[in-house]
Amino acid sequence: MYDFKSLTDSIHTSLSAGLSPIMVTIIEFVIIAFAFMILFTLLGLILVYAERKICAFFQLRLGPMRVGKWGMAQTAADAVKLIFKEPLVTKNADKFLFNLAPFIIILSTFLALGAMPFAKGLHALDFDIGVLYLTAVSSIGVIGILIAGWSSDNKYSLIGAMRSGAQVVSYELSVGLSLLTVVVLAGSLQFSEIIASQEAGWWIFRGHIPALIAFVIFMIAGTAETTRGPFDLPEAESELTAGFHTEYSGLKFAFFFLAEFVNMFIIAGIGATVFLGGWMPFHIGNWEGFNRVMDFIPPLFWFFGKVTFLIFLMMWFKWTFPRLRIDQLLRLEWKYLLPINLVNILVMAFIVLKGWQF
Amino acid sequence: MKAIIKYISSIFKALKSLFRGMAVTGHYISHPKEIITQQYPENRETLKMFDMFRGEVVLTHNERNEHRCTGCSACEVACPNGSIEIISKRIEMPDGKKKKVIDKFVYHLSMCTFCNLCILSCPTDAIKMSQDFEHAVFDRSQLTKVLNKTGSKLMEGVR
Numbered sequence: 001m002y003d004f005k006s007l008t009d010s011i012h013t014s015l016s017a018g019l020s021p022i023m024v025t026i027i028e029f030v031i032i033a034f035a036f037m038i039l040f041t042l043l044g045l046i047l048v049y050a051e052r053k054i055c056a057f058f059q060l061r062l063g064p065m066r067v068g069k070w071g072m073a074q075t076a077a078d079a080v081k082l083i084f085k086e087p088l089v090t091k092n093a094d095k096f097l098f099n100l101a102p103f104i105i106i107l108s109t110f111l112a113l114g115a116m117p118f119a120k121g122l123h124a125l126d127f128d129i130g131v132l133y134l135t136a137v138s139s140i141g142v143i144g145i146l147i148a149g150w151s152s153d154n155k156y157s158l159i160g161a162m163r164s165g166a167q168v169v170s171y172e173l174s175v176g177l178s179l180l181t182v183v184v185l186a187g188s189l190q191f192s193e194i195i196a197s198q199e200a201g202w203w204i205f206r207g208h209i210p211a212l213i214a215f216v217i218f219m220i221a222g223t224a225e226t227t228r229g230p231f232d233l234p235e236a237e238s239e240l241t242a243g244f245h246t247e248y249s250g251l252k253f254a255f256f257f258l259a260e261f262v263n264m265f266i267i268a269g270i271g272a273t274v275f276l277g278g279w280m281p282f283h284i285g286n287w288e289g290f291n292r293v294m295d296f297i298p299p300l301f302w303f304f305g306k307v308t309f310l311i312f313l314m315m316w317f318k319w320t321f322p323r324l325r326i327d328q329l330l331r332l333e334w335k336y337l338l339p340i341n342l343v344n345i346l347v348m349a350f351i352v353l354k355g356w357q358f
Numbered sequence: 359m360k361a362i363i364k365y366i367s368s369i370f371k372a373l374k375s376l377f378r379g380m381a382v383t384g385h386y387i388s389h390p391k392e393i394i395t396q397q398y399p400e401n402r403e404t405l406k407m408f409d410m411f412r413g414e415v416v417l418t419h420n421e422r423n424e425h426r427c428t429g430c431s432a433c434e435v436a437c438p439n440g441s442i443e444i445i446s447k448r449i450e451m452p453d454g455k456k457k458k459v460i461d462k463f464v465y466h467l468s469m470c471t472f473c474n475l476c477i478l479s480c481p482t483d484a485i486k487m488s489q490d491f492e493h494a495v496f497d498r499s500q501l502t503k504v505l506n507k508t509g510s511k512l513m514e515g516v517r
Contacts, residue, residue, distance in 0.1 A: 054387070056395075057386065057390065057393070058383045058386055058387050059386070060386055060392055060393050060394050060395075061393065061394075061395045062393055062395040062397070065397065316380060316383065316387075317380075319383060320376075320380050320382070320383040321376065321379060336369065340369075
């Protein structure tokens with residue numbers, strides 16, 4: 001299996017040959033920042049196209065077909081349009097907060113993206129508290145949504161922002177607890193160690209039924225945290241025009257839009273890493289030959305394949321289920337997901353204590 | 359105890375109904391042949407409108423350039439907004455009798471609401487709705503059409 005550490009180490013040694021350590025650090029930061037910006041843009045373009053196509057196929061339509069072959073250049077054309085649009089600001093809006101909100105949302109997505117393990121060694125931030133860091137950072141986004149709703153001087157924006165506040169704060173619990181279920185199994189909060197612990201098989205298969213329940217809860221709560229799918233109350237277009245980003249236009253709107261799609265990628269990435277083994281190929285216990293064959297597929301393909309599968313699942317949810325009402329949304333979290341999750345984590349702790357996992 | 363059973367069974371019921379919904383959309387995405395979107399300008403040659411489609415009123419002519427319109431103007435009377443004007447003339451038959459035939463069957467497409475009343479009122483089934491729907495023209499006067507072809511005459515035996 002190719003280890004990206006050799007590549008990053010060679011870059012580091014060639015840089016430190018002629019430069020002071022501070023300069024090396026700065027240059028490495030810039031390289032990583034550029035890499036993530038390119039990834040961010042590419043993800044936005046590809047995911048928006050995929051969303052429109054898949055949504056169309058779920059509804060027996062064709063989706064964008066005119067711009068380029070099969071409408072491939074549609075999202076690029078949309079991006080150019082958004083860049084050239086006039087950024088409007090409402091008259092009584094709080095100008096400073098209004099302009100700040102999209103950046104807070106983008107900031108939270110970038111910080112979360114930094115902790116994604118893409119392949120062996122291709123991992124920008126590998127904290128020993130990775131899971132905690134990721135859940136903490138991905139919930140900064142809700143502050144951006146609240147600021148956007150508050151500052152745009154629009155009642156629909158404000159209602160949307162308040163709904164998203166209630167929603168994200170509640171579902172954050174379920175996401176954290178379902179991740180903790182696997183942390184109990186893996187015995188570590190560090191992403192690279194969680195992946196390494198899945199060498200003999202992914203946790204979703206090895207963790208009996210509790211891991212499966214945790215995965216289902218994670219997918220539900222993760223979809224709710226990205227304010228997508230059946231949980232898109234903050235922007236509920238039939239009730240609140242566009243919710244918290246009603247008053248935004250042009251590039252600032254594009255930021256919200258991109259952040260939503262990249263958040264979906266992040267949730268799918270966490271799910272893939274924690275439950276489906278991240279970049280770890282599909283291994284079965286000690287079947288040496290089978291494991292060797294699976295190792296020939298590069299880790300990047302495994303990671304992006306799993307993420308694609310989970311994103312497809314989230315899109316499937318979005319285009320199948322009707323939107324929940326706010327009281328149903330909160331009842332689902334507090335009366336169903338949270339108690340099930342607490343019982344589930346207890347059962348999992350008991351299993352680990354007895355050493356019953358495979 | 360009852361409440362707990364109800365709680366647990368409600369979870370499974372909910373999951374079952376969610377899976378049923380996902381099965382429906384899963385069927386849709388796995389059967390791309392069932393897509394109903396039509397790519398209109400590209401499929402112009404093969405496009406077929408449904409049978410009851412009301413495109414515009416046409417006067418049917420057979421291959422000998424004969425139509426079935428007797429000029430009774432029932433359609434003109436039936437039309438709620440005056441889209442049809444029948445201008446008739448009298449011609450002398452070989453046996454010396456005078457007969458009323460149509461000179462011009464004028465149809466104002468710009469006023470027509472495609473209500474189908476003229477077709478229903480026609481006693482001889484002379485007119486019908488065509489499938490053609492591309493009505494855009496560059497001048498309004500082109501929307502006023504004369505439906506009977508030049509030199510056409512009444513079909514034998516229609517009265």
